[in-house]
Amino acid sequence: MSSEVAARRDAKKLVRSPSGLRMVPEHRAFGSPFGLEEPQWVPDKECPRCMQCDTKFDFLTRKHHCRRCGKCFCDKCCSQKVALRRMCFVDPVRQCAECALVSHREAEFYDKQLKLLLSGATFLVTFGNSEKPDTMVCRLSSNQRYLLLDGDNRHEVEVTRIAAVQMLTEGFPPGGGNVRATGMTLQYTAPGAEGMTQLKLTAGEDANGSRRQATAWLVAMHKAAKLLYESRDQ
Numbered sequence: 001m002s003s004e005v006a007a008r009r010d011a012k013k014l015v016r017s018p019s020g021l022r023m024v025p026e027h028r029a030f031g032s033p034f035g036l037e038e039p040q041w042v043p044d045k046e047c048p049r050c051m052q053c054d055t056k057f058d059f060l061t062r063k064h065h066c067r068r069c070g071k072c073f074c075d076k077c078c079s080q081k082v083a084l085r086r087m088c089f090v091d092p093v094r095q096c097a098e099c100a101l102v103s104h105r106e107a108e109f110y111d112k113q114l115k116l117l118l119s120g121a122t123f124l125v126t127f128g129n130s131e132k133p134d135t136m137v138c139r140l141s142s143n144q145r146y147l148l149l150d151g152d153n154r155h156e157v158e159v160t161r162i163a164a165v166q167m168l169t170e171g172f173p174p175g176g177g178n179v180r181a182t183g184m185t186l187q188y189t190a191p192g193a194e195g196m197t198q199l200k201l202t203a204g205e206d207a208n209g210s211r212r213q214a215t216a217w218l219v220a221m222h223k224a225a226k227l228l229y230e231s232r233d234q
Helices: 003-010 096-121 210-232
Strands: 013-015 020-025 062-063 073-074 080-082 093-095 121-127 134-140 144-148 155-160 160-171 180-188 197-204
Touching: 080 134, 093 096, 096 134, 096 210, 121 210, 155 180, 160 210, 180 210
Parallel strands: none
Antiparallel strands: 013 020, 062 073, 080 093, 121 134, 121 197, 134 144, 144 155, 160 180, 180 197
């Protein structure tokens, strides 16, 4: 990949929307696949009452739009200002109670799991029906659009082309408990290829901490896949 192309992928610009300042990709095609588009606000004339508590709006009771869902609420039902990174807002924005709860949960992905995905982990990687796995470092690209696999050879998988993700686990503790993630299979469409291509990641067995890093990376990737599917369903 040329440095010019890489720069285009990562270039961003500051824009002002009715909801606030946003730091968005300069080229829309290079936006994060986990991102969400800003919603259309419910027109003022269509919401004479709060869409949560049914309080009537008047001179004293002002209406506010939730920046995540676009619905109208009174100040009491839409008072929280919460970070909304999936829409690239620079500052926390006003959200209704329900949307604020979702945004708080997503903050863990951006604060912890996304960092794990960007730093990468070492896996035994099997492509398609190959019988011999390759030792490779798998990480998410800085613009979050590609899985980069580096070893003797380099491979890229476009995140938006991933159709299915399945976690591979082991262990069923007596009386319940958590199973351990040991790997993951991803099915994706490769450019120019017919049908689905399968990629298998397996955490290696070692004692130097890379197994733990790989397990944490798998959990983070599983969460990323859920956000990816939500973005598609928007």
